[in-house]
Each structure stands twice: as structure tokens, then as C-alpha cells.
Amino acid sequence: MTLHRYMEIKCPNCSAEDEALVWDTINAQVNPEAKTALLNGKTNLFVCPRCRTASFIDRPLLYHDMQIGYMAWYFPFSLVKSGKILDWIDPGGQIRGIENCPGCDYAPGTHYVFDMDELVRYIKFRDALAEDMRHGPG
Template identity: 30%
Template sequence: MSLKNTQKIKCPDCGTEGEFTIWQSINTKLNPQAKEDLLSGELFAYTCPKCKKVHYVNYGLLYHQMEKQLMIYYAISKEDEKEILDTFDKMENGDMLPGMESTDYTCRVVHSQNQLREKAYIFDIGLDDRVVEIMKVMMVAHLSQTNPDLEVGDIFLEITKGKPERFVIRLKNGVLGNSPFSQKVYDAVKAEYIDSKGDGKRDYIVDMNWAVECLKNK
């Protein structure tokens, strides 16, 4: 099931109070509109009813896609992360959460709203997030070799109309760049680095740090 509550939000600009819906969990089968709001970025956006300024509210939530047996939790603190990791471990031992028909889930923990949206998109179109993170690390390594003065802040896969289009790169100096997504490179990385016998369902935190360790182990 989905869980949500309504809270009063005070606009930081004009001080006007308004109501804002906070989701503790989203079941995409029961609330498809909430899923679309998440993917578009609207789920965290609060628009002041008076001055119309848009502010983004930060809160943790569980993204539950039943049809893909997928759970992604956005943890906003170490305490949140520890709690959900304990819950995922219990699931592995057979404890089911409300709304689950099986414990055979792919589980992930992310640490930003952008990571949550990206993971949801990646799984929605059937890509392997482990491959995507390895591709990111390879891109950073290439940039470091060709442009040693550039420092990468974030990299996110941009998906348009259900297809991976490009990697958006934000440098630490604020400059944005991009690199096209290559299905050929994706397939090669998957064949080279992803164990065909391992499904990665219990790799709870799959990010660039995870990818670095994966490459080291190879």
C-alpha cells in the first residue's frame, strides 16, 4: 500500500502557509500518478499558494514497484539507512512487508532525490543499474586522463521517452556537460563485469563507490 500525510509548509519567501503531501511510501501499481510525479520531479516540489515560488521539500520515502518486484528507499540520514538495511535483511530471511507477494525483490538505497529518480527510470526501462554505475566511473576516469584539471561533481543518466539518451555531467565548478549513451558500450560492460549468475538483488547500495570496488575486484 501507499502511505502519505498532509503537512503545513511555510513559504521561505513570503511566509504564507500551505498544505503539502508527503509520501512515506509509493506503491506504483496503486498510485501511478505519484510515480509520474516522482519521475518528473513534482513529488518534492511545493508551490506557494500566494507568491507561487517553487521550493523543494526533502524527505525520505520508499518507492515500491510491485510488478517489477523492486524497492528503492531514499534515506535522508544514516539512521534511516540503517533501519531500511535491517528491513531488507529481514526480507531476505522471509519477512514480507505490507503489499508484498514475495520476498524475491531487488532492493536499493539511495541518498538524493536525483538518485531516486534515476534508479526508478533505470529499472523502469529494464536497464541494469550496476552497469550504468560502472559506465559512470569509466567516464570519470577518461575525463581525468584527458582533462586532469576538471573535477566531476555528479553524473546522471538522462532518459527521454523511455530510452537512455545521454549522461549529464556536472563539474564541481558548476559547468554542465554531457556524453551520449552507447548501447554498444553498455552491452560490453555488462558482458565483461557483471556476473551472469548474480542478479545483484542484494547489492543494496549500488553507486559509483560500488562500481569502483567492482572494477578493483576485476
């Protein structure tokens, strides 16, 4: 499952508008190039066509690695402060509607982060663990 779309974004610097590619979900196996962009800090970035200001499009971003078997979800912390996070996560800390996701048996262990840098660090951490598993101890 990889979801992305074009959205009209307004430049915070000069108010010019343009369409930008926005990712909601990145699947490491389906879109490895999107994973690379994420690790390089290039995901959900709007570059203004008029003044060239780059700004981050602050939206939830779910990262899904089917091979290692985990999900990590970035949420803007404003969703927590406003209580809107409850639209996504139930009071027990689980993803709402996950029972409708066949094959998502590791979803209850989804790691939530509130910082894009932390999302990148967490992905690199899990990649490092998986790498070590492949090579065995030593």
C-alpha cells in the first residue's frame, strides 16, 4: 500500500501556490525510491516556484516495511495538542480500523513518532537490526 497525491500548497514565504506531491504512506518494498527520498529528507517538501523557499508539508506519514515487518507513523504534534489524534489512534494507543487491514498482524506494535528526523532515525535503526540478523552474530 503506497498512497500519494498532488495537493495545492501555498508558500509560507510569498503565498504563491503550486501543486506538490504529498505522500501519506510509503511502503519500503513497493516504492524503494520513496524510501530513499525520505531518508534524504526530501519527502513532503514543497519548493516554491516563485521564491524557491523550501517548506515541509506537515502531514501524517506512515512508513511500512513488509520485509522486516513493522510500521512507523509520523504525526504532526499539533494533532496531539488539538485532540485530533483520536481520529487516528484509539484511547488504548492502537490504530483505529486496523481490524480492516488483513496482513497487518504487526500493526499493534506500530511505532509512533512526532518528528520527521526521528522517523528517519527509527527506519535506519530497524534497517541496522535487520542487517545484523542477516549476517548473524559476530
